[in-house]
Amino acid sequence: MSPRHLDATFAALADPTRRAILARLASGEASVGELAKPFSMSQPAISKHLKVLERAGLVSRGRDAQRRPRRLEAKPLAEATEWLERYREFWEGNYQRLDALLEEMKTKRPRQRRSKR
Amino acid sequence: MITTGQNEKKKLLVTATSDREITMTRVFNAPRSMVFEAMTKPELIKRWLGAFGGWKWVVCEVDLKVGGAYRYVWQGPNGEKLAMGGIYREIVRPERLVYTERFDESWYAGDAVDTTVLEEKNGKTTVTTTIRYESKEARDGVLKSPMEGGVSKGYDKLEELLAARLAGVDK
Numbered sequence: 001m002s003p004r005h006l007d008a009t010f011a012a013l014a015d016p017t018r019r020a021i022l023a024r025l026a027s028g029e030a031s032v033g034e035l036a037k038p039f040s041m042s043q044p045a046i047s048k049h050l051k052v053l054e055r056a057g058l059v060s061r062g063r064d065a066q067r068r069p070r071r072l073e074a075k076p077l078a079e080a081t082e083w084l085e086r087y088r089e090f091w092e093g094n095y096q097r098l099d100a101l102l103e104e105m106k107t108k109r110p111r112q113r114r115s116k117r
Numbered sequence: 118m119i120t121t122g123q124n125e126k127k128k129l130l131v132t133a134t135s136d137r138e139i140t141m142t143r144v145f146n147a148p149r150s151m152v153f154e155a156m157t158k159p160e161l162i163k164r165w166l167g168a169f170g171g172w173k174w175v176v177c178e179v180d181l182k183v184g185g186a187y188r189y190v191w192q193g194p195n196g197e198k199l200a201m202g203g204i205y206r207e208i209v210r211p212e213r214l215v216y217t218e219r220f221d222e223s224w225y226a227g228d229a230v231d232t233t234v235l236e237e238k239n240g241k242t243t244v245t246t247t248i249r250y251e252s253k254e255a256r257d258g259v260l261k262s263p264m265e266g267g268v269s270k271g272y273d274k275l276e277e278l279l280a281a282r283l284a285g286v287d288k
Binding site: 010013014080084085087088091092093094095097098099100101102103105106109 | 128129131133134139141143145146147151152154155161164165166167168169
């Protein structure tokens with residue numbers, strides 16, 4: 001996956017309406033009209049969001065020429081999540097060592113105070 | 118927005134809050150004055166940040182004042198170096214730090230600005246770090262590095278070693 005592609009994925013997911021559209025498509029393909037229903041938005045507004053999702057490769061169009069149903073493309077989502085997961089693992093490792101250090105600091109601190117008195 | 122990590126007490130939560138921003142949230146079982154200290158004193162930073170699996174500290178310098186610099190350099194098991202640093206922009210002890218971050222290796226161009234907020238409740242501290250990449254190039258670069266590999270050997274090695282370490286812990 002190119003960075004440009006990942007970039008588009010993160011940008012597309014930054015919007016709550018687009019995340020809701022993806023959540024809806026996760027349960028099966030749907031037409032623009034069907035997608036617009038649960039939102040208080042016009043079909044053109046929904047179409048705009050769909051275009052962003054399509055450009056990011058997160059949504060594709062089904063074969064039915066009349067309904068033109070949209071469907072979820074799971075791969076870019078999985079790739080973006082995987083990247084983030086690696087980032088998380090790196091920091092979790094650091095933070096686990098910080099946990100151990102903090103425990104040590106907690107046991108040492110009262111003793112240091114006592115020795116000063 | 119993508120979130121990874123379980124929302125358990127000790128787990129780290131990482132969220133891509135926009136196309137240029139990553140937010141990390143983690144709870145520590147210690148008062149925030151202590152966490153702040155561990156994040157800003159070189160002798161304490163050295164104990165937890167990046168040093169594992171054969172990686173050793175070479176330089177750990179912190180000039181904790183607004184406009185002051187910090188610089189971290191590590192050396193890997195094969196002699197490879199990983200270096201980064203930045204400038205402190207805001208310091209509100211022990212609740213907030215804003216600083217720039219930049220790696221020596223040019224796998225991303227330009228700075229990122231990190232904001233770390235420490236909130237204490239019942240003796241526990243929630244640390245929220247927001248990393249905002251200042252330019253599109255910077256963000257693209259950092260996204261590219263762990264994803265495609267080979268951009269920074271040192272960083273890849275760090276990732277590998279961490280994965281091995283985590284696998285060991287699981288056993």
